Amino acid sequence: MTAAIVAEDVARTYGDTVALDGVSLTVEEGEVLALVGPNGAGKTTLVRALTGTTDAEGRVELFGQSPQSVARSRVGLLPQSFDPPDRLTARELLDYYGGLYDESRDIQTVLADVGLQDSASTAYENLSGGQQRRVCVGSALVNDPDLLVLDEPTTGIDPAGRRALWRLLERLADGGTTVLLTTHYMAEAERLADRVGLLDDGELTALDSPRALVEAHGGETRLTVDVEDAIPEPLDIGFETLRRDGQLVVRDVPPTAIGDVVDGLTEAGVGVASLSWREPDLEDVYLDLTGRAVGFSGDAVDPEELDAAGPVSTDGGNR
Numbered sequence: 001m002t003a004a005i006v007a008e009d010v011a012r013t014y015g016d017t018v019a020l021d022g023v024s025l026t027v028e029e030g031e032v033l034a035l036v037g038p039n040g041a042g043k044t045t046l047v048r049a050l051t052g053t054t055d056a057e058g059r060v061e062l063f064g065q066s067p068q069s070v071a072r073s074r075v076g077l078l079p080q081s082f083d084p085p086d087r088l089t090a091r092e093l094l095d096y097y098g099g100l101y102d103e104s105r106d107i108q109t110v111l112a113d114v115g116l117q118d119s120a121s122t123a124y125e126n127l128s129g130g131q132q133r134r135v136c137v138g139s140a141l142v143n144d145p146d147l148l149v150l151d152e153p154t155t156g157i158d159p160a161g162r163r164a165l166w167r168l169l170e171r172l173a174d175g176g177t178t179v180l181l182t183t184h185y186m187a188e189a190e191r192l193a194d195r196v197g198l199l200d201d202g203e204l205t206a207l208d209s210p211r212a213l214v215e216a217h218g219g220e221t222r223l224t225v226d227v228e229d230a231i232p233e234p235l236d237i238g239f240e241t242l243r244r245d246g247q248l249v250v251r252d253v254p255p256t257a258i259g260d261v262v263d264g265l266t267e268a269g270v271g272v273a274s275l276s277w278r279e280p281d282l283e284d285v286y287l288d289l290t291g292r293a294v295g296f297s298g299d300a301v302d303p304e305e306l307d308a309a310g311p312v313s314t315d316g317g318n319r
């Protein structure tokens with residue numbers, strides 16, 4: 001089977017800025033690949049290089065052909081910035097984009113796919129930001145593409161709309177559509193992607209399944225404890241601990257040892273108000289590989305900013 005995307009040593013500079021520093025990857029037909037990475041990492045530039053919408057060095061093939069010669073109808077592209085004529089209604093816009101192809105999908109179905117049946121007659125300029133983004137996503141679907149390339153498809157869309165879009169993308173992937181998307185939402189990458197590629201400073205620093213990435217880079221389990229009392233310094237409870245945002249984070253605690261942590265804290269005179277335990281996830285991978293945490297908006301933030309209420313300090317402890 002011919003791969004949907006083959007990229008070899010793709011490089012792009014803007015003046016002195018190296019946006020892409022020799023990226024190679026292959027996306028098989030039917031695969032969902034998510035690209036994540038901090039602002040300015042090169043995600044949009046890679047999407048543009050792969051779809052032939054910017055010049056780049058290196059080799060790119062879509063279904064065995066150059067991006068310029070592959071049949072237009074086989075590829076659906078949602079650029080990061082997309083400003084359609086804003087006096088047209090959602091239906092008129094999708095009709096218009098559908099009309100650019102010899103064959104297009106039924107527009108009513110596309111409107112339903114992106115959850116805009118009730119707003120089909122509203123002018124683009126009067127739709128909310130999230131609804132506008134849905135129209136843009138719809139415009140990438142009108143030609144029933146074999147390869148869907150989506151640059152931050154769910155940015156600005158509310159959580160319910162985001163989940164609806166995830167279900168749509170899962171349905172399309174189940175039907176054999178290849179999907180390449182960029183996202184700042186790790187939950188989105190973890191849920192949708194067969195493989196996740198992490199771009200940092202123009203380089204693909206990791207590319208693997210979410211599970212393999214978490215195993216390799218996610219680190220240990222975490223127990224987060226809300227405490228009722230001041231934490232003594234030093235605190236020796238037999239586990240490595242961090243203070244973060246007024247909470248105590250205890251790493252590498254198997255569920256069976258949570259009681260030991262509580263006992264240790266009680267002995268140290270620290271009351272436990274509540275606690276939560278979790279396994280590492282893609283956000284931990286991101287933190288490990290980029291040195292930056294993922295903020296509420298999905299954007300990367302310096303961990304120090306998250307811990308503004310109290311610097312992260314590592315207490316000793318025997319492990």
Ligand SMILES: Nc1ncnc2c1ncn2[C@@H]1O[C@H](COP(=O)(O)OP(=O)(O)OP(=O)(O)O)[C@@H](O)[C@H]1O
Binds near residue numbers: 017019040041043
């Ligand atoms: N048209 C351009 N002219 C000059 N520099 C550019 C241009 N497009 C991108 N860059 C630069 O290339 C680098 C990569 O940008 P790119 O937009 O690909 O990153 P990104 O990972 O998509 O970022 P974001 O998450 O903020 O969308 C950045 O340093 C950016 O400033």
